[in-house]
Structures are given as structure tokens and as C-alpha cells.
Amino acid sequence: MSAVFEQIFQVGFLAAIIRIATPLALATLGEMFSERAGVLNLGIEGIMLLCAMTGFTATSLSGSLWLGVLTAVLTGMLMGALHALFTVALGLSQHVCGIGVTLFSSGLAYFLYRLIFGQQSVPPSIKGFQTVPIPILSDIPVLGPAVFNQFALVYVAIIAIPLAAFVLYRTPWGLSVRMVGENPRAADSAGVSVIATRFQAVILGGALMGLAGAFLSMAQFNAFTFGVVSGRGWVAIALVVFGRWDPWRSAGAALLFAFVDALQLRMQASGLGHIPYEAFLMLPFIFTIVAMAVMSRNAVAPSALLKPFRREER
């Protein structure tokens, strides 16, 4: 066991936490914006997968990483708009539509990938994002190399957290998002368009989910596989609850999950006894379930979450 604890405080371990946390944090922020406006987006898992695919493909075909990121973000926005069309404009069940979006996006991702790359014995890969040390900051002992010698998309995520908090709590648009998620009728009678605000929030959420997907296929794995997302979208939905719909807490929740995940990876590597590695793989999810059970007791969801808004209803 002591070997495990020694490893915890290694720079490599801290860096791994940050890397694992990045896509989760981005996806969690995306889901949070959507839910704050009153729209649960269960399409997140499929949207991340499709964005991982389109981003990878664009980079693979053009050679430009940032063009790939842009493609992934636009894909996410498009799928967000699709989900909003069903749930906001048409007022359909958010659960059913979300699952529908996930199934559709996943299927589309597999289909397009096969169409473009065919069946290859060695899956195509790209030269993904490389770590970029930030001058001065990366010289800080321990923290510097762990946090400030990372992929560019990690920095994007780090900036996204305070930015999300600022937008949500300090801007008129953020107040509108919170209001349409709490009491859409109040927002409507104050002259705020509930439909437009929800569309915007869900689309912004899709963009962040797109970034998360891009990170997976273009920085973490540098290839697209059908298991590239493997439940991270679902975890993000739990992390939103765990983070009580707050950007800072949500990011903290992502870090905590990443810690447990990094820990189990090390435990696998250290080959503790004869425990099958699958047992370690379960750890982060057991953690999620326990954390949810403890935290969701006091968690108060946005009042209007899951409730479509129709103006003529009184």
C-alpha cells in the first residue's frame, strides 16, 4: 500500500489527475449550463462521441488540430440545437429525446467513421495536441509541471471554469439562464424569451461537450475508437448533481472523480495482489454512486428542470 501513497504525490500522478479531469470538467460545465436553463441533456454521451469523431476526422483530413477542435465544437452546438428543438421548441420529454440524441449521435458517429475510414487493420491515428509548458508558471515546484505543462485544451478548461461562473452569476444572460431554469414564467413576464435563452444555454452546453469529445480523440488517445467516451458523459450528469449545479463545485467534482480514476489506474499498474484489474475499473463508479447518494440528499435541482415552457398555459 505504501508504494501507492508514494505515487500519489508524484508529479506524474497530479498531471494524470488534471488530464483525466479536463474532459469531465468541460462536459460537466456543458451539462450544467443546459440544466441551469431547465433542460436535462441525456444526449451528452452520444454528443461527446460524435464530436470526438468529427474533430478527429477534420484533423485527420486537414492536418490542422484547431480546425478539428472547431469542427467538434460546431458539431456539439448542432446536436445541442437538435436536442433543444425537440425539448424546448416542441416541449417533448427531455428523457426520451436525450436518449434518442445519444443513440442517434452514436450511430451516426460509427456510420460516418466507417464511411470515411473504412475497415482498417490498424486504426488511423493523428499527431494530437502536445504539451505546452507555460513560461514561469511551469517552473513552480510540483504544481508547475503538473498543471502548467499540459495540452492547450487543458488550459482552455482551466479558463472555462471561472469564465462559466462569471457568465452565470455576473452577466444579464447568466441571470436569464438561472431564471428560466427556476421560474420561466417570471422570466417571460420580465420580457426575457424563455425559448431563446434555453436554446442558447443548450447550444453552449453542446459546444462544451464538443470540446470534451475533442480532447478525448485529439489529446488523450489521438485516435477515434468506439469506446473513446465510455461513460464519461453519464458521469458528467452525475457530477452536475454532485457539484450542485455550480461551476466551481462541478469542476471540483470532476477533479475528485479524476483523482479516484487516476488512483485506480495506479493500483492496476502496481498490481496489488491478485485482484483482477476490472475490480479497480469499478472504483470510480462506486465512488460516483456513493457520492451521489450522499450529496443528492441536499441537492436542489433547478425548479423548472424537465418542465417544458408553453406560454399559453396559465
Added chain:
Amino acid sequence: MPTPGPLIEMRGITKSFGAVKANEAVDLSVAPGEILGLLGENGAGKTTLMNVLFGAYAPDAGEILIQGQKVRITSSADALAAGIGMVHQHFHLAPRLTVLENLLIGIPGKSGRLDRAGGLARLAEISRQHGLTLDPDLPVSALSVGEQQRLEIVKALFRGAKLLILDEPTAVLAPREVDGLFSALRSMAAQGLGIIFISHKLNEVRALTHRCTVLRLGRVAGRVDDPANTTSAEMAQLMCGHEIVPPARGPSTPGAAVLTLDGISTSKHSGTVLRDVSLAVRAGEILGIAGVSGNGQRALAEVISGVRAPDAGQMTIAGQKVSRFSPREVQALGLGRIPEDRMTTGLVTNLPLADSMVLPRIGTAAFSAKGLLKPDAIRAFAEEQIKAYDIRCPGPMTRAGALSGGNLQKALLARELAFDPKVLIVSQPTRGLDIGAARFIHEKFLDMRAKGCGIIVIGEDLEELLVLCDRIAVMYEGRIVGTLDSADATIARLGLLMTGAEGHS
């Protein structure tokens, strides 16, 4: 004093929903500094008219003029821009956001950020002008109902409203809060605001308004130029089209106690808990329970209905001790109940009316046998009651939620009275009902009283309680703080008790 031109004028407003003409050629005007009363029964078209003014509906015909200028209002944003503010009956506030955030919603920011400083300054200014003080950083959920209403008014003024519409604003207030509201409204009018005050409480309309417009069946039934010197009876006649005689409550001949509560206390639930409540209702007597909403009335109704077991104390129904506190037990002992919220605890809105009407007795031999329902018996029972109580609906298989409030209340009453309860507990019996339906309900209560049923009426409308009840008990913070014979009771005395100002009596 020269008469100023109207602030707002609605001319020939007509609005139909399908075949129903909700408004037909309605004219209405408000001058600056004027408080206009808008009167009418349910379905008379008050709400439709105000929704046209606030931009929720587009009128089929007619025009709206603001300070002589013709305007088109197609959304609440247009209405706000035109200087029209509305305080809805159900507040449009986000409980978990702060007072200031609720004020700033929809207000453009300063260089992309929320303008907190500007908002605080404006709030302070409005507070000073009209005596409407509010703590900007409290979440709305921490405010009392009266304060939430104040916030709604401030919200309208914050947006520069020149005309304020208040939809039944006093329904949720205690008598003392009503006084506060009225003085604030008078101060606003004195500063040149126009106010439309929608209410069906005629004494309030007479005390507050300068002029009244009365709607009936979508048309203007009449105007009252001097409400203070017009009697309530005259106004009621305008509203209904015929004379309304208040039900006459004969002398009371109460018998033995049919329901007693002795030292009932509750704890561990949300809302106000009961503290040592003792009361008795005798056969042939109507006991009123007055009090500002949220002083334990709900817990009291729940205990008596068997929904909630008390922690201490005893209850008897018709001399039998209630032991397990289940709805089935108290019902078997002879209790009938009409709950406060017809739509949630009263009946099942998505099921046919007939099912809702037999729900409390679904397990009895009348409606089921060997674990199977008797659909014919259920249907026949519902049909019979629909006829007896003149419940207006297409038939017993109509979805209950499609009925109007008055008809739902009749259905609930029919359901309970069909089994001759020894005790009937009713919460807010006529809330939201028009004069005709309320009158019908009152008459049924008096019939039951004459037959020797003991009735408890929990209500906030003191005038109603005074007309209906033999005795009135007042609740404050979970206790009964006083019981008055209705002959000795006045609104003023009850109001004092309701605010906890007078001790035990």
C-alpha cells in the same frame, strides 16, 4: 382640478376563444393618479382583458391607447416597454434567487455585466418613495407572502411602470397587510401612477378605488363612479345580473360534540406545527377556523383528516376515539373532508370525474367486489350526483381536470355529502369560486347543519366565516389563540387575534 387625459385607454376590445366570446367590445380607461376597480365573476373576462393589455393575447378587434398614442402590445416585453406592470395572482418570482436578482432579470447590463450598483440605487429610491422596503440580498424563499407581493410591485416600478395591474392582490394577505398594501397603492396613485385593482371583495373595492368597471359575460355590465357611496349589494347585482341575497343562518341548536381534539400537538414536518390544540365541534354547528395562511391550518386539517398522526393528544369522532389516524379510519367513523387544493389532494385530474368521485370509498361494497371495480355502479353514482348538484360537465367520464373550479368543488361536496358524514372538514370552501357557486356551497353547508352535521370551515376570508359560522376559532403559530361566538366577532377583533396581538381568551 383639471381632469387629465387618460393614461391608458382600451377601446372596443373583443377576444374570442373558439365559440366563446371572452371579451366583447370592452371599453376601459385609467387616468394618471386613478385607482380603477375591475370587478366581475369568474369567467366574466377580467383576466382575458388584462392579458390582452399585458400582451399575452392579441385581441380580435379593438385598440389600446397609451397617453393618446395608439400602441400594439404583442408580448410582455412590449407591455413593459409601454409602462404597464402587472402583479399576477401567482407571483412570478424565482424563489432561490435573491431579491435583487429578481429585480434585475431582463434589465440590460452595464458593459456586459449585471448592474448591481444601479439596481441597488434604484431599489433604495423606490423604497423611499413608497415605503416599500426590501432586503436586496435575501433569497425570495425567505420572504413572507406579503413581502413577495411587495417585491412584485417594486419589480413593476423598477421597470418604470406608469400603470400597475394587480390581480386579486389581497387574497393572500392578512388584514393588517392589506392596510399596508392600500396605503402604498394610495401613495403611488398620489404620485401620478394609474392602478387597476382586480378583486371580488366588494368592501375592499369600495374602500380603495376611485371608479369601477364591472364586467359580466365578457361585456361591460356597468360602471360605478363613486364606489365609496355605492352599496356592496348594488355592485353584486351588477356583477351577477340579479340580486344576491346572503344565505340566512337560522338560530343554532347544537347537540352533542361530534368531533373533539384534546391537546393535539405535531412535530417533524414542514410548515407550522400544532401546539396543544383543543377544540370541539357539536352536531348542527359550524365552527370556523380563521388565521393568516401558514399558521398551522394545514397541519390541523391533515390531523383531522387522518393524513397525519399527532405526536400528542387525542381525537374523537362521534364519541369514538381515533387510534391509528388513517384516512380510512376517520372516514369510517363518519368524517367527510374537502381539501384545500382541489387539483392535487382533492381528485385526480387525469382520470374521469366518476373515478375521482368514488375514490375515497373505492374499496367499499358499493363500488367494488372481490377486488374488482363495479364500473356500472361507479358511473351510476356519478351520474346521480352530477344531476343532483347540477355539476356542469359533458358526462361522468369527462376528465376531472377539464371542469371549472366551481363544478369541481360541487363534485367534491357531492362525493362527501352522499354518505351523510357526521363531521365535515372543509378548507377554503369557496376560494376562486364566483358568487353564484359560492352561494350554492354555503347553502349546502347550512342544509347539513340543519341535519345535525358538525362542520369545520378553515378559511382566510373573514367575511365568509362571519356569515357562515356559529363560532370562530383563530389560529396563530400553531395554537388556537381565541374562540369567539360569531355574534361577538368582528373583522377587527378577528384580525387582531390573527396577528397574535391578543393573548389567549
